[in-house]
Amino acid sequence: MQKPHSINLSFLAFIGVLYSFQSILGAITFQGMPAVFRQSGIPPIQIGFIYLLMLPWIFKFIWAAPLETWRQKKGRRTNWLFLVVNSVAIVMLLLLTLTTPDVGLYFIFILLAIIAILSATVDTALDGFAIKESNALDKNWVNVMQIGGGYLGSIVGGSLFLLLVGRYNWKFAVYAMVVLLLMMLCYVLFQQQSVKELGQKSAKQSLQKTFASKQVQYGIFIVVIAQLGLRLAQGMTMPFFIDYGITLTQLGVIGSIGGATASLIAVFLTGLWVTKKGPGFVLISLLAVQISMYFAFYYFSEKAELTLLQASFLLLSNSACVAASFVALYNLLMRLTSPEQAGVDFSLLQGVDTAIALIAGVISGALVQYLGYQSYFLLCALASFSALVALPLLNKSSSPLKVVI
Template sequence: MADAVLMSRGRGPVAEAVATGAPLAAVLAAVGGLYVAQSVVTGVTLVGLPAILRESGLPLQRIGLVYLALLPWVLKGLWAGAVERCRLPPAGRPRTPRIVALGTLISALSLAAAAVIGPAAFGPLLACLLVAALATATVDIACDGFAVETLSAHNRGWGNAAQVGGAYLGLSIGGALFLVLTAEAGWTVAALVTAALILGLGLPFLLLVPRLGADAHRAHRPGLAAALRNPRIRTGLLLVPVFGLGLRLGQSMLGPFLIDAGLSLKAVGLINGLGGAGVGLLGTLVGGAAVRRLGSAASVRIAIAAQGLTLVVFALAATWGLQAPELLGALALLAAATAAFGFVALYAELMAYASPAQAGIDFTLFQCADALIALLGGAVSGVLAGRLGYPACFALAACASLAAAFAAPYLIRRAAAECAEERTTGRGPIVGALP
């Protein structure tokens, strides 16, 4: 009931237009295409490019610099306010299509420039990829704002499935397919094909969304300060690390653990690549169905329990020194499916906390917090595994999930109470927060 109360808020002019005009499948295809395109850029940068650079003989220290491309995703909350104010002017139609079109074009042109530059010129190449990452992170702000204000409470689970599933699919395309194209046709062809693919993935959104916008007068001026004054946003910013700490601590060390347990590099690559993408997509579909049927709050609790049990199994496997490649591979795939399910549930819950008056800012803050937890979790898990061993690392991750099983429901109830109070009193931190 708590999440039903919260999620009933996100209806506005765009949502009504979608409900009466555009099929849900068309909206999901539109936003899903953008999510795939964004992750294609990330996959090329963080999965495909390091392998190509290493094959070219570049030192590992320089290859590690490509992870600077994550910075726009961690820091995009700093310019989310400017993007949202541009997207939602005081009067007139939303400018979401313009922002998406410009960002998509910049991303494609950056990859086209990278095709000309080539991997030998590392500095200019990295600059192109940073521009592409900055553009895709900005497009994500506008796309998330559109999704929050457009999808009804009943359909947000499917929206988050499109988001998370698009991320898995995009990473696979940007990593595996890009490497295959590079090996078969060369860097230039692979980069140009990827640039064209990004443009094509943005077309469904640009064809659909301009027909959905409506003229409106907006009393609220979107801003970061307004988001931080909103008690539901502060609660959500607590929920993100509570939910994600155990998952990130365990997830970061799965690959090294499988290698040390005797799996080949090729086997781990298949598990993390094609296998992980496949079960990840399956997990997103199950997560979308669960959110639609059970609600996001119940689905979050199920996800925490599932990820905690998975981490316990990995802690036991590490303690016993299990050397069974098939079983360990199956467990790794189960962990990937569980993580995908959890992200769908979490983001569906967080969508309910964002105000329709500035959804792009609010939801961006949650994603920045998640990216920060991913970076910190990866660094901390490496230290834990290095000093205490894999059993202790997975056990501590399981303990964090156990703590989340108690803390997350409390935070969700608190957010529901905050929303109920706002609806009762008619006063809230943001004008237009409630219909």
């Protein structure tokens, strides 16, 4: 029998690959496509509407309970769900090559919407699987693998995708993503026999229990105040670089090489930091870093164009800050979920986070178009400052959060 606190490397690799897979799909949609659309001449206010495709992640908690109840009846259902649903998502991605962004915008939106629904479904099962089985492992390192794998996928689906579009063309970039995703899915197929669900099978999952949980209620409050500034800034960061003279190829090189390195280092170091200081302290500290970052963006937005060095500084620093912030936040949220129905609890918390991202993403385009980048980044800094003031006050209360902040 496995020791409660031993690290199962096969399990860590398995969830890391799957989180990277889901993140590649999401990054193509929410990071790569906005920059490609902008280069194709689509105005910022229309680009913002792509964040409506986050709706499946917002409402996935609705089908999380029946999905998790079905999934946990037999362990092999989890593996086959990952394989079959992700295979359909790859087919939808491949169909993108039938058109181009400048002439097939609505067709692209439909395909990306289908991918979003499929990916949100897999994400629900994967969260439940990873959180529940991490009870027998070192939870902090499982969280590092979760965020690190997801962020690595984000670099591939965002920066590398843009690099391939800029260096070659739209179809080549999509084909490359399809080949990479197929290779990852082959790994999942190969590993499925060696990765088993370690915990006891859960009782019927209940959304009512999730809404009644005090831990989850406080988790929702944390997500709302802590993520507003970060999510608002994410909405138009990539188009910002395009508007300030950085090409897709340059953006792809900086992000895929430097951004990946900075982000993964940040994930690992933040994992160590969380182990020593706790996720709440780390999250509060990183809010101060976020504020500094947004003032840096504000300063450079006064210029007519960015130099490659300036763009590299902003992109790498921001990538590291965002990656570290997600490690701290999601580690905290994992601790607030119930082991009996981790998938349902975490789906609701993640849905709230996605709702913040959706709202911020939609309004970010309008803010930039009507107020400009300077006012936009000042608002991001103000939102993060509000969280920096509010979160420490929770530690003085008698709330359930006192044990994790």
